[in-house]
Amino acid sequence: MGRHSRKGAEAIRPDAAAADPAGRPDVPRPSGGRRRRQGPVPPADGYTPFQDAPQVRGGHPEQREPGGGWGTGPQPRHETTGGQQRSYAYGSAPGAPDQDAAREQAVARQVSAQQAAQHAADGRTARQPAADPGAMPGPRREFVDAFDADPPTPVGTPEARSGAGAAGPPVEPEEAPDGEPAERREAKGGKGRTFTGIAAAAVTTVLAVVVAGQVAEDSAGRGAVARAAGVDRDGSEGASRSDARPTPEHAVTRAPEVKPLSYGEKMAQPYPIAADLKATGKFEAVPGLAKAPGKGQKYRYRIDVEKGLSLDAGLFAEAVQKTLNDDRSWAHNGAMTFERISSGSPDFVITLASPGTTGEWCAKSGLDTTIDNVSCDSAATDRVMINAYRWAQGSATFGPKLLLPYRQMLINHEVGHRLGYNHVSCRTPGALAPVMQQQTKSLDIDGIKCKPNPWVHPGS
Structure with missing residues (x-):
């Protein structure tokens, strides 16, 4: 218990003989209380060390103040006796x-x-009620x-x-x-x-309850904000608040209106088609009726378009009707008038066909259109064949900027053959070429070069 064991002869107190006449050492006996106070025992050699200095390493006394940290209670003193x-x-x-x-x-x-x-x-712990499973731990x-x-x-x-x-x-x-x-x-x-x-446990429990309340309040706040924004928990979005508000006029972004192309603009555009295309060989009449505008000799015609062509059949039908009834055409001065029908018995059938099909129908009348990929009037049949490649792409003699005049010339030239007119060549250099000249092939015949011309009566 902090005291060194004393054994041997030197451990016997000096007053042992006085305590026991027999000379036996003082043997500890049971005691019911404190022992009697003993007077100070002087050292045997007369040397008295510092009584208040504990023995420490280095020979210096260790000083401690009362009231320090845990375990720094009253410190023992040391003395040396005998x-x-x-x-x-x-x-x-x-x-x-x-x-x-x-x-x-x-x-x-x-x-x-x-x-x-x-x-x-x-x-106190045993008296505490059982913990609620739903309560905060x-x-x-x-x-x-x-x-x-x-x-x-x-x-x-x-x-x-x-x-x-x-x-x-x-x-x-x-x-x-x-x-x-x-x-x-x-x-x-x-x-x-x-x-x-116990106080620390109570403080910890209170803090846990406060934190849980703040988390619940924060979750409720976020839910309220989401509901106010129109977003449900399942991720679906409600109606926007701006749906019922009128949009400012300057903020409206309107797509530019696509103006439909006019007849002249459509007739001036080229269309893609292969020069050696051979379509189905089957034809389909363009529906509708376009009455004859004049009072001259009436010719009734039907327009057939070969199935499988990627060309505008309605535009082709409109171009034929306008071109034939133009005063610069065969209807000049009311001599003739043309009417388009889609049923009944026409005087002839103007047919828009692929180059391969055009060659087959022209060959029935002894004409070869495959050399220059041209059109023809198949006189042995009721068809006036218009080569779809020439209709879509034009010719080098007119060029890409004169597609509209070239298409008008193509109609007037082939229908002229059906009306009984043959080929005619230009006789005056620099003059307009006759409409019955083969202008698709050349504008320079016998050294006489003429200008392209689509009309029968161009000066009208």
């Missing part, structure tokens, strides 16, 4: 009575106080027990060096430096630590 070192606590003088019994009683009271405090804490038991555990002995104290802290409870005097009994101070310290643990 070559042996004896220890006693601060506040006692050399030669004080043996305090083994006092220490044992103090330790017993300390243990009893700690056990009472622990039983009180266990009783409190602090774990080991966290509360940590406040009740005895503090460790600080490193470097006399108790730690002497091993008293590991062997048993620390040696403390009967009275604390401040005059308060040790057992009362220990009991109060144990209860304080218990109350501190």
Whole structure:
């Protein structure tokens, strides 16, 4: 218990003979209380060391102040008597009575106080109601027990060096430096630590409840914001607040209106088609009726378009009707008038066909149109064949900028053959070529070069 064992002859007190006439050493006997005070025993060699300086390494006294950290209670004093070192606590003088019994009683009271405090804490814990499964969990038991555990002995104290802290409870005097009994101070310290643990657990529970309330309030706030924005929990979006508001006029982005092309613009555009195309060979009449506008000799015709062509059949039908009834055409001065029908018996059939099909129908009348990929009037049949390649692409003699005049010339030239007119060549250099000249092939015949011309009566 912090005191060195005294064995051997030198451990016998000097007054042993007076205590026992037989000369036997003083044998410890059972005692019901404290031992009698003994007077100070002078050292055998007459040397008196510093009585208040503990023995430490380096030979310097170690100073400690009362009221320090855990385990820094009253420190023992040391003295050397007869070559042996004896220890006693601060506040006692050399030669004080043996305090083994006092220490044992103090330790017993300390243990009893700690056990009472622990039983009180266990009783309060047992009286607590069972935890609600839905309630917020409190602090774990080991966290509360940590406040009740005895503090460790600080490193470097006399108790730690002497091993008293590991062997048993620390040696403390009967009275604390401040005059308060040790057992009362220990009991109060144990209860304080218990109350501190309970208070810490209560604070932790309150903090957990507050945090849970803030999380719930934050979640409710986000849900309210989402509902106000029109977004449901399933991710579906409600009607926008701006749906019912009128959009400012300057903010309206309108797509530019696509103006339909006029007849002249459509007739001036080329259309893609292969020069060696051979379509289905089957024809389909363009529906509808276009009455003859004049009072001259009436010719009734039908328009057939070969199936499989990617050309505008309605545009072709409109071009034929306008071109034939133009005053610069065969209807000049009301001599003739042309009417388009889609059923009945026509005078002839103007047919728009692929180059391959055109060649087959022209060959029925002994004409070869495959050399220059041209059109023809198949006189042996009722069809006036218009080569779809020439209709879509034009010719080099007119060029890409004169597609409209070239298409008018193509209609007037082939229908002229059906009306009984043959080919005619240009006779005046630089003049307009006759409409019945083969202008698709050349504008220079016998060294006489003429200008392209689509009309029968161009000066009208």
